[in-house]
Amino acid sequence: MKPISFLLLLTLSLLGQGCVREKVEIPAQVAGLAPVYFEGDWKAVQSEPPRPIGRLYKLYYKDGYIFAGESQQGIHIIDNSNPSMPEKVGFIRIIGNSDIAIRGNVLYANNLTDLLALDISEIANVRVLSRVENAFPGLAGGSLPEDYVGFFECPDPNMGVVIGWSEQIIREPQCWQ
Amino acid sequence: MFRNLSLIFLLGLLGCAEDNSSLGPGQSSNTGVGGSLARFTIVGNFLYTVDNSRLHTFDISNPAQPQARESIEVGQGVETIFPLNGLLFLGTQSGMLIYQLLPGGKPQFLSRYEHIVSCDPVVANAQFAYVTLRVSGCRQAVAGAADLLEIIDISNIQQPTIVASYDLESPYGLGLDGETLFVCLGVAGLKVFNVSDPQNLQQLAFLDDINAVDVIPLNGLLLVIGPDSILQYDYSDLNDIRKISEIPIGA
Numbered sequence: 001m002k003p004i005s006f007l008l009l010l011t012l013s014l015l016g017q018g019c020v021r022e023k024v025e026i027p028a029q030v031a032g033l034a035p036v037y038f039e040g041d042w043k044a045v046q047s048e049p050p051r052p053i054g055r056l057y058k059l060y061y062k063d064g065y066i067f068a069g070e071s072q073q074g075i076h077i078i079d080n081s082n083p084s085m086p087e088k089v090g091f092i093r094i095i096g097n098s099d100i101a102i103r104g105n106v107l108y109a110n111n112l113t114d115l116l117a118l119d120i121s122e123i124a125n126v127r128v129l130s131r132v133e134n135a136f137p138g139l140a141g142g143s144l145p146e147d148y149v150g151f152f153e154c155p156d157p158n159m160g161v162v163i164g165w166s167e168q169i170i171r172e173p174q175c176w177q
Numbered sequence: 178m179f180r181n182l183s184l185i186f187l188l189g190l191l192g193c194a195e196d197n198s199s200l201g202p203g204q205s206s207n208t209g210v211g212g213s214l215a216r217f218t219i220v221g222n223f224l225y226t227v228d229n230s231r232l233h234t235f236d237i238s239n240p241a242q243p244q245a246r247e248s249i250e251v252g253q254g255v256e257t258i259f260p261l262n263g264l265l266f267l268g269t270q271s272g273m274l275i276y277q278l279l280p281g282g283k284p285q286f287l288s289r290y291e292h293i294v295s296c297d298p299v300v301a302n303a304q305f306a307y308v309t310l311r312v313s314g315c316r317q318a319v320a321g322a323a324d325l326l327e328i329i330d331i332s333n334i335q336q337p338t339i340v341a342s343y344d345l346e347s348p349y350g351l352g353l354d355g356e357t358l359f360v361c362l363g364v365a366g367l368k369v370f371n372v373s374d375p376q377n378l379q380q381l382a383f384l385d386d387i388n389a390v391d392v393i394p395l396n397g398l399l400l401v402i403g404p405d406s407i408l409q410y411d412y413s414d415l416n417d418i419r420k421i422s423e424i425p426i427g428a
Binding site (some may be wrong): 062104110135145149175 | 179191207208209210211212214215216217219224226228229230231233235237240241243244253254256334349363364375388390391393394395398399400402404407409421422424425426
């Protein structure tokens with residue numbers, strides 16, 4: 001990079017950072033963190049009947065099935081053996097979930113701060129094989145991870161207790177740090 | 178003596194098997210496929226995950242009992258992880274980080290390509306990495322910077338070098354199938370490019386009536402995720418990309 005353009009970029013970036021702090025352009029939609037509201041046993045994982053998809057964030061595909069992550073709630077399982085007629089066949093309730101990966105019949109997922117290994121050979125009756133507790137400690141608790149920089153969904157006290165945070169697409173976020 | 182030798186031979190075999198699997202491609206037939214915004218990925222006998230600032234390694238050689246291994250600090254604003262040929266590409270807010278997977282699964286820092294602060298997933302093939310830089314709606318980004326698709330030559334993996342960059346409106350996730358690159362543009366839609374000449378991308382299609390956040394190309398079938406729907410397209414004929422189904426999202 002030429003020295004002049006580097007200086008220009010540096011100046012712009014300094015100016016820019018100053019501006020960003022004072023005046024933030026609110027995006028129409030953006031990936032950020034949203035509070036996970038829950039009261040009760042967030043470690044309870046179970047198969048449930050298919051249900052409408054509320055707020056979606058990520059997809060995962062394996063062997064003719066789409067695994068659609070409903071941010072914070074769990075995973076919709078969609079039989080996609082006929083892509084022109086995909087059919088929801090089940091839901092796995094995993095509180096605070098934001099990501100998964102699958103090998104064989106084992107699905108790995110975060111359950112808020114824990115890592116789960118789930119046997120999904122029977123979709124209507126998934127079983128927790130094991131749990132690595134506190135594998136992702138940064139996402140627990142009522143306050144955001146300190147080192148997080150980005151937009152987040154403002155917590156709504158009417159929604160209940162915030163037990164942690166998970167990623168999702170948020171629209172016109174009003175909070176940031 | 179003979180017994181000892183055969184034991185050594187056996188151990189040798191086991192060692193080889195482990196090496197192969199830990200350096201194998203991320204998407205073996207038995208492993209599923211995620212989008213470019215994924216933060217979990219499986220390579221060989223290991224599950225790698227990223228959160229805001231750390232890269233975690235879990236040994237899954239016993240699939241039912243993942244064991245936590247290294248958890249390394251990789252810097253702030255880590256957003257995505259993409260595996261290829263024994264490498265991990267991390268998309269972060271300040272650049273693309275490349276880690277090499279050592280035999281035994283441990284990730285070792287290899288190189289970095291820095292760019293303006295933005296939000297940016299990455300996909301790659303053996304020669305090029307494709308990174309989208311989205312500053313619009315990216316909290317960290319510098320005001321006035323552009324939204325870009327950058328193509329980075331990684332044939333010398335120690336020294337990633339930019340070869341081309343293109344202005345794109347608010348790019349999000351992206352997906353690569355051979356020479357076809359799918360780039361999500363949020364509310365602006367989805368663009369499809371032929372990337373055989375990095376200096377001269379050919380736009381093959383522009384689906385401008387959808388809200389696209391991430392894609393998974395599956396050899397002719399494209400899964401598109403947006404906040405409003407899960408869309409599927411048949412792209413077996415790139416001149417005639419057809420929508421084949423839509424699953425609505427939301428009440």
